[in-house]
Amino acid sequence: MEKVHVIILASGKGRRLGNQIPKQFLKLAGKTIVEHTVEVFEKHPQIDEITIVVPQQYRYLLEEILLRNSFSKVKRVLNGGKSRKESSFIGLSALDDEDKVLIHDAVRPFVCNRIIDDCLSALNHYEAVDVAIPTSDTIIQIDHRHFIKDIPNRNKLKRGQTPQAFKVGLIKQAHILSMDDGFDNVTDDCGLVLKYQLADVFVVSGEEINIKITYKEDLYLADRLFQLSSNTEYGNINLLDIKNKVIAVFGGSNGIGREIVDLAKKYGAKVYSFSRNNGVDVTDYCKIKEVLNEIFLRESKIDYIVNTAGILNIGSIESRDIDDITYEINVNYLGAINVIKAGIQYLEMSNGAFLLFTSSSYTRGRSLYSTYSSTKAAIVNLVQGINEEFSINKNIRINAINPERTNTLMRIRNFGNEPEESLLDPFKVAEISLQTLLSKISGQVIDVRK
Template identity: 40%
Template structure:
């Protein structure tokens, strides 16, 4: 277990906005709210300390009040600098020998995996930093900022992210022994800790390109794209990882569905396939409901439901048969809703997982596939909405968005396409297994 310190004491002058960037609205809620959610709903975080600019106490109190439960949230006024704000949080923690993670409030997309790995790594290191490789060459310049003085070897350079992990008492000792004037020359806590403990073992955890820090307007634009593409991190809702599952698969007769069945059986899972060929058409809610009742007579719980059912017909929308348009909407969207509504009480009882299937075309409608692209975009939006509505019921709702795969549906729609450039169904099956074993909800997994 660990304490999370969310550093939101700055006023974000580089952003050039009237309010601190952590309070700027992103996708309908303040940036800092996403950050709080990531840590509040992580099972290994048992306490949060949130720092804030002194003039924005009312704003942070309002945001924090939306979080209720067994985890304590302490609000702490920030200092005049990043380092003074860290020290203010450490003073609240006191002399505890406890794991503590410091995270920038304006990194809203930190994943639960990164948080977990940082906490775990502290078992073997004095401190932990989250880093990612740099694609750009990094150069060193002189103090006057006029000339280049060195080009370090890029293979050994990394870009630092947060969280940074420490043992609270050790970090506090480093701050207490640091000269006050020197303190504000540092930009992060690992720098302070290493300066005072030059022989310390500081481990590294792989970060994520999506774990961006929103510092400038272009960062905000990128954050919007991450959020709207469905790639943002989300909350954990499933505490128990069942190694063996009972799974219902719709669209199981061929393609991705058939491959997933084989992969799940190899895992030792109990699989119940359904498709139109077996008398279950997801366009008809009563057929879906009857099938769920049949399955429950064969197993005690339904742990997961996966919907591979889909229809792809190509052509200019103005030239398409209206019945073909209606069929695609009914199967790809209405049928998915029918299954979701029917699955809800079963998954709520089991603490289960609903996995939907979209397409890489969802984020950009493609010519001659307008209805298909639109209906698959709707599936992604449905995933995001249900993941929020059902989170308190301990139901995970996620979605995979494979690029074009080598399936009968694809070959029929694009008979001249080279199968070698398409995904093998087995690759998708592996990702499906991984998604169903993951405790988070709201994930949109792109499979390339």
């Protein structure tokens, strides 16, 4: 019976990125890049088997990844060759000629099901399929002196992506022919098919988001793309699933925290709300430990811990009192650390999740709000760093909600009356917060917009 294979080429050294380990093993959004890529094909219903080709000296890193995941479709891990072409043939050599294969770069983690579907559909009619997008830039051809030789019509030019799809027997034949005549001047597998005129290559549409992570700038872009993609992941989550979950909310007496408490209770969760109004200050680590222990003794579990506690004070560093500055930092930043450290033991037992809150001001410091904005930037770094720590040996998730200007008492106290239609409804923030807790995402900053 014909099978559909995927060969994931993870054998690059990543020298252009300048890291000590290859780029496919760098972490983004709580997972290595290659993990994200494998996960896409693992979840696709038409993919039968996955083969991963890696550098021999970094094979142990991939084996660690496989040990902490349940990738049932990964059937082979093969040591790569000296070139992309050689690594591709190593993967192909393990497959039967009558099967179909997708060959994909490990560092393209944003490949989507639509592209995969289109490739497999095209393989029903063609023996070779490429993926490409239109070029928005003018392409120039230069001579050996670096003068422009030609400017091709860009309407006929496209930028190639992966996966590329083939009948296994055809692409194997192309590789064997290239080895026989020593042809190595090729950057992808479709180039070999064209070189030996073995078949026409049909092109399906790729997507701009299907980027290849090559340079340092690509890492920053990819990180943001993961954030944007995670913002849609919670959309299909039913809040009825939060019934009987045990949730501790710090900062639950006002604003977003109160909305979370009320909404979670409405859907049947067992919610415990804490704030300075009932004697719990997040700057007091011992008190946080005490109330979490009380919840656990009563409920025998804690599923989720949310920290919305925060304060916002205005003033320049020069004009503000040092005690006032210190307390704002302690509440906004140290408070989050206190909540996390005190809660780890409980969420480890429940495979639960933390949820913190940042602000749109985290991306750039604001005059008169420098302390506040810097603590919110620290929250983002805290979430990312701790998520990496958790990913090693703890099944705990952690994310940060980043709401835009929200209609809360804290905002009114600091900015006065504003047009209500210009502010985000805290109910919407609460709804997305609960959906994020129920989701599988981790290490993300979830933007909430009107």
